[in-house]
Amino acid sequence: MDRIHHDGVLIVGAGLAGLSAALSAAPRKVLLLTGAPLNQGCSSAWAQGGMAAALSVGDTPELHAADTIAAGAGLVDPVMAALLAREGPAAVRRLAELGAPFDRTAEGGFAQSLEAAHSRPRIARVKGDQAGREIMEAVVRAVLSSRHVEVRAGARLRGLLQDAEGRISGVVVVQNGRPLEITAPAVLLATGGIGGLYGVTTTPAELQGEGLALAALAGAMIGDPEFVQFHPTAIDIGRDPAPLATEALRGEGAxxxxxxxxxxxxxxxxxxxxxxxxxxxxxxxxxxxxx
Ligand SMILES: Cc1cc2nc3c(=O)[nH]c(=O)nc-3n(C[C@H](O)[C@H](O)[C@H](O)COP(=O)(O)OP(=O)(O)OC[C@H]3O[C@@H](n4cnc5c(N)ncnc54)[C@H](O)[C@@H]3O)c2cc1C
Known part of the structure; x- marks a missing residue:
């Protein structure tokens, strides 16, 4: 088996989570691995409606968190809801600064749509329902022009390496049909969801949860894996992945x-x-x- 050592942060997964982590890790060196080519095989590029964040006049993170808690039927962790609602606006602004062309109001603010369970229009959209593709194009551009990040596409995660104390010390991937061991002082898994394990999914079929499963096998505590989002309006035409009628339609009165x-x-x-x-x-x- 081929073996290499990376003296920096090793990130597996190049959706919005993995790419954002890669940008945040600067100036540390990052080796970013993904099973599919960049912008493919990830849910991030398929997202449609946009990002929920309290960006409008009169809206606040507290109102956003309260809507989130009300929608969760008693299952929402209020601390996490407050954290996500508080950090949402800055996250949207950061993506806009990277070049994601969010739709704007006449005054230059973020144009926002109404979606289910929000008490007011709160979804920052991009070119109508092109949020995922447009945001990812901007973030991929930023990553490819960052000197601290090296991208290795076509490397599928197959195993995690552990040292004598059980600490993760690297990964085993398969690239071009050959196994490769990569050791690194820090390993971050951002391999997305598990939609590909279902009979029909709205996510790319490649998303089969290996990262989650390998982390569990290595002894990680997995939080809330039972929370899987089902898109209510996936279109049942015998295709897998199933196409999605955007969530924004119901907000517009469908x-x-x-x-x-x-x-x-x-x-x-x-x-x-x-x-x-x-x-x-x-x-x-x-x-x-x-x-
Ligand atoms: C059709 C659709 C519409 C959506 N619309 C919205 C929306 O409007 N607003 C919203 O907030 N959210 C939306 N979502 C949800 C949102 O897209 C996801 O929650 C988010 O993109 C997840 O990002 P991620 O980086 O965690 O995962 P992903 O973007 O799925 O990235 C996972 C990465 O890991 C890689 N990977 C997976 N397994 C392996 C492996 N074994 N080895 C190597 N690499 C691997 C993949 O190739 C990919 O690069 C939508 C999702 C879908 C499918």
Whole structure:
């Protein structure tokens, strides 16, 4: 087996999480590994509606956190909700500074759309529903022009190396059909979700959770793996991955109807089409099961 040592941070996964971590690690040297070519095989490039953040006049991180907690049916960790809501606006501004062309209001602020479970328009969108592709293009450009980052695409994670104390000391990847061991003083896994394990997914099929599984096998405590988001309006046309009717449609007033033409959501939740996504997904499932 070929072996190399990287004297810096080793990051596996080149979605928005891995790329953002690579940029933040400067001036430390980063080796960024991804199984697919950049901008492919990641959910980040497929995101549509945009990023939820309290950016409008009259909106606040506290209101955003309160909506998040209300949507979570008692399961939301309020400390994490507050943290994400507080850091959201700066995260959007940082991506805009990197060149992501967010839609703007006439006054130059962020144009924001309404989506399910938000009490006000709060989704910063990019060229309508092109958020993922446009944000990723800007961030990939920033990474490729950063001298501290080296990208190795086509390297699929197969194993984690541990030292005698159990600490992670590197990874085993397969590249061009050959196994390769890479050791490094710091290893960060950003391999995304597990959608590819389902019979039908809206994520790229490559996302099969190896990072999560290998971390668990190495003794990491995995937080909340049961929270898997199901897009309520994946389009059922026998394709996998299934195409997605953007979440923004319901915010713009689109109605969900059954085969009798009945707009059924009002029977399931007071907010009808704007109910939390898990409620909408279960209601659609119930309507399908009822014929
Ligand atoms: C169709 C769709 C629409 C969405 N719309 C929105 C939206 O509007 N707003 C929003 O906030 N979120 C949205 N999301 C969710 C959002 O895209 C994800 O939560 C986010 O992009 C996850 O980023 P990530 O970097 O963690 O993972 P990903 O972007 O999936 O990146 C994972 C990376 O790990 C790599 N990888 C995986 N396994 C291995 C392996 N074994 N070896 C090597 N590399 C590996 C992949 O190739 C990829 O580079 C949407 C998701 C989808 C699928």
């Amino acid at each position: 109605k969900l109807i059954n085969t009798s033409g009945h707009a059924f959501m009002a029977g399931y939740h007071a907010d009808a089409e704007l109910a939390p996504r898990d409620v909408v997904a279960r209601a659609i499932h119930a309507e399908i099961a009822a014929g």
